[in-house]
Amino acid sequence: MQNEERKLTPAELKRKEEFEETEAAFAMQGYRKERLTMGIVAANIFALGIALPIDIVLGIAFFAIHPAGSLTFDFAGALGVLAAFIVLIVVHELIHGLVWSLYAKGGRKAISFGFIVEYLTPYCSCSEPLPKHAYIIGALAPTVVLGLLPVLASYALGSIPLFAVGALMIIGGGGDMAIVLKLLRFKPEGTEVLLLDHPYELGLAAFVK
Template sequence: MSKKERKLSKAEEKRKKLYEEKKKQLISEGYQEKNLTIGIIFANIMAFVLGLPIIIPLLILFIHKNQGGLYRFDISGCIMFLITFIALVVVHELIHGLFWAIYAENHLKSIEFGFMVSSLTPYCCCKDMLTKYQYIIGGIMPTVILGIIPAVIAIFTESCFLFTIGEIMILAGGGDMTILLKLLMYKSDKQEVLYMDHPYECGLIVFER
């Protein structure tokens, strides 16, 4: 094992084995593999780079309409915010799984959830091949549903709590946006292109021929 690799869980080892089998089959059929994964630290940095251009305009609109500032954190408010945030982190992954399951060959059976202990990061993994836009839809929907939509609603309802949650969830989706940006920047001149979640890293694998 190289220094950059981490110890995999039993579920990750199982997915890795399944992936290697699919990879062997696809390569035998003339496909080439392209790795579009990213590091966790890079994903966290890019979360701010990509998230801030979204949350800052929303913040300006909210302050202009509300004129009352953001959510004030007293003790009970902090507890409520923390509980809500933890719950939405779980829901975030469930939304990934729900939308990818719609398109996956085996639907919900193709979806696995887990927790990466080394980076304290929950994850959702789709074990089936997807098209480019199917992967994008499943990748962006948690940020839209839990981040952008609540923030926009909060601007009109003047809910400080809802707006703050929405802004935080936009930042929480920054890793997803980073992966999707890398996917959109990748241009292929091949006729057949398949996309698959990496079995244990952050990002995806492209098979093309």
Template sequence: MENFEEYEKEKKTINIYTANGVGLAITGAAAILFGVPFYLIWGLNSFLSLQQVLLFILLFVAGIVIHELIHGFFFGLFAKNRFKSIRFGVMWQMLTPYCHCKEPLRIKHYFLGALMPALLLGIIPAVIALFNGSGMMLLFGVLFTGAAAGDFMVVWILRKEHPDTYVQDHPSEAGCFVYRKREEV
């Protein structure tokens, strides 16, 4: 691991309330992006029955846990201390679950860990629903695309950083610390 005393440390966080609003906007956009073609291909007959709604609620709760486990899995792959560096919790004031990596990762690895839940639980299921006509899969994909709003926002604020720059999750806020090598005089 690098000696981070030689690095400048900058805090970069997002507002969790703003993230929730962005999440609603992303969910709406995903509903249109995937819902309109779904409707044009499959019509209304493929939307959810009452039994499917109850099953969906169970899948949604499981999906929330899986979303955080995906973060932890990918962060743990690149952390020096692997999965010992990963912890999970809930920001109770916002009922927001989180995964926290206790050590710095390179931004390119952090991006992968941050974006994989959106891809695996959001975009891929929504695209599959366009082909198989599953209203439940469409709804799941749309909601989990929106659920990744905070992840998208953190990636966005880090987008101009060099891929090999180090970043560490903030332990108590939505965001991170960026470590940049100090310029030698």
């Protein structure tokens, strides 16, 4: 299912209009557009394919350091993990926005947020073209901060709930990793490339000249 089939919110329609104006301006300058987007369903499938093996390896390392017999994880701990995951899903998008705003000329004004009701999925969008390294850093930052760092901390503390939160956030960042891999595999035929985050889909558009 393509994201164009869902009904866009007024904010998304406005961003779509601005995106199309930017696209037209780039076209007049001789740029052609290459889509580097993914549907939500496809992204979730790729997310599991990428993130789940990472979590398995990290889990093996955790239990090698802390044998399961010496650890406990009760119902209260499970509820805590679930609550933390829900909150950190929002924080995940805020981190995207924070990092991208550091590279955007308009700063925070270039950042907007949305929510896809059909998939209960929040998202962040940057309205300015970004350098490749900036886009990648902003895309992966939430997974590193909310996923990898808690897992590493759990190794030191022997905390299963902390490891579980980190592992879930790594899965939550699987879609971002899929887009980054798509971008890294993209080999444009041109000397100039501008990367513009898509206003309401998962991914970005590359303008090549």
